[in-house]
Amino acid sequence: MTLAEFIATAMIALRRNVLRSVLTTLGIIIGVGSVIVMSAIGTGASKQIEAQIASLGTNQLTIFPGSMNVGGRQGGAGSAPPLTEKDLRAIRENVTGLVAAAGNMNGSATVVVGNTNWQTQINGSSAEIQAVRDWPLTSGRFYDAVEAAAGRKVAVLGATVARELYGEADPVGTNVRLNNVPFEVIGVLSVKGQAGGRDQDDVIIVPLATARSRLVGRVRVPDxxxxxLVKVDDRYEVSEVQADLERVLRQRRRVAPNAMDNFSVRNFAEFLATRDATARTLSLLLASAAAISLIVGGIGIMNIMLVSVTERTREIGLRMAIGASGSDILGQFLTEAVLLCLAGGFIGLTLGAGVSILISTLFGWPVYISPAVVLMAIFASASVGVIFGFVPARRASQLNPIEALRYE
Amino acid sequence: MSQAEPQTPVPVVAARNLCKTYQLGEQQVHALRDVSFEIHRGEFVAIMGPSGSGKSTLMNMIGALDVPTSGQLAIDGTDIGSLSRDELAALRNHTIGFVFQQFNLLARTSALDNVKLPLTYSRPRVADPEAIARRCLEQVGLGARMDHVPSQLSGGQQQRVAIARALVNSPSLILADEPTGALDSATSLEILQLFESLNAQGMTIIMVTHELDVAAHARRLLRVRDGKLVEDAPVNSPPAEVAA
Incomplete structure (x- = not known):
């Protein structure tokens, strides 16, 4: 028999009992479907994290006041003395291997342009922030250190803010009101994308001194x-620079030799890389759990194929009598099992893709179905068909034609 | 394959000292003992015998479904005793057309596809199986019902499809096992007449039956009893109302 004839014969046999065929493949459908969903979510999450790492840069360190370690609850935010301009100056003067260091203060404000308004995050930052964050402009310019020190009311808009308030028009040269204080727009930042579930472009950057006096409510110390935020020079080892930084800050902030740091230094990219690894491991684990249902599905296929061989003993006897060889019969039943599994695989693939898209639209999770996983799912279902179809098919091919013809 | 002696043509079936023994637990059952006969091209032979006579065993061997314990059985000059399972299957495919009591058609499969079935197992492949199958269905008078599935056909029509299937590979012999056993007498007669006309066209037919009036349509009768060939005689037509 040719492959086309095997497939045609198998299709007739499978169509003879559609409900049974569908129920038989249910295990495969569920197995393939859940592998697809699990890997789509896992790969999506990990791709998002990787994009964030790329947008943050791996050689950027952030220093917070107080310990934010889980174990250091007594040193929680607020209890430690705040960071000041003096700390920033000490870092700039004493830590080697830095490209730039910038102070930053976050607040939020309502931006008003004409009769449009928009609620956004305000970053009060030193002029060096642009170098630290590696953030080019699409239009205009960034403020310099002199303007920053003078507390000028200038603003650089994130791409999202510019789009929401100005559409296609160029905001540079116009005025915006931040919490009712007029600011001159001098530049627009390029798109940086999402990080940590937040739109990094939904932001307005203003000089730190301006923000401190005009936009951020309470400050505990004047400076x-x-x-x-610091950016480590590529030629230096990030961990060594971090150690140096910690030493300078301990000295500057007068931390006793045995006491815990009253500040913390974080490498966000490294933190995200750990999260990426965790996400990968978890999705791999879930996908392998789902793969087990493929095996269960395969056992279901084997069971039904054994029933089918018994039911069709006379047919097998007839085929043998009119000249079917053992391999003809083996091929016929193996084709049936593989077709069943492949059909289940394709249905599972479609369902899995559908559920992934549904999850992505309902919960806003990033999902990604990689072609490799699709190929693997098809290959796996075909393999299940071959492996679990073999025993029934072999039993059919070894029937004695005389007894098979007389069966029932 | 054929080691024909110069003068006589190769017999379609040649049995020499044919024996078949089954092991049933401790007991040895001699289903066939020392059976010898020859069937030549163009013959119409009926094999008769009560159940347990060894008739079925003999039929299975003529059909190349089984091999002898000792002795020789040659089909078309090929000794089946030395063949493997797959070689036997190929031999059946090329030289034997089976007709069964229960027709054994594939359900939900058209008459045409049923008739084509043996050709799908043929090696080398035949050129146009569809055309051959159509010709065979026309030959048995079912040219108008090729697309009907078995459940849409009467018993007699189903058996005609089965006969067309037996003819499709141009076999050396047709082996019919109680071909009228599931049919009423009028339909039986039609089927037997079909066999007679096929035989008249030169087809070798071997028919196993336990009914004498069925056997009477053949031209030669082999009787088997207790594993032995007890009678080998031409049939005197018309049949007498001897036995029931």
């Missing part, structure tokens, strides 16, 4: 800084 308070929320966080210090």
């Amino acid at each position: 308070e800084i929320g966080q210090i």
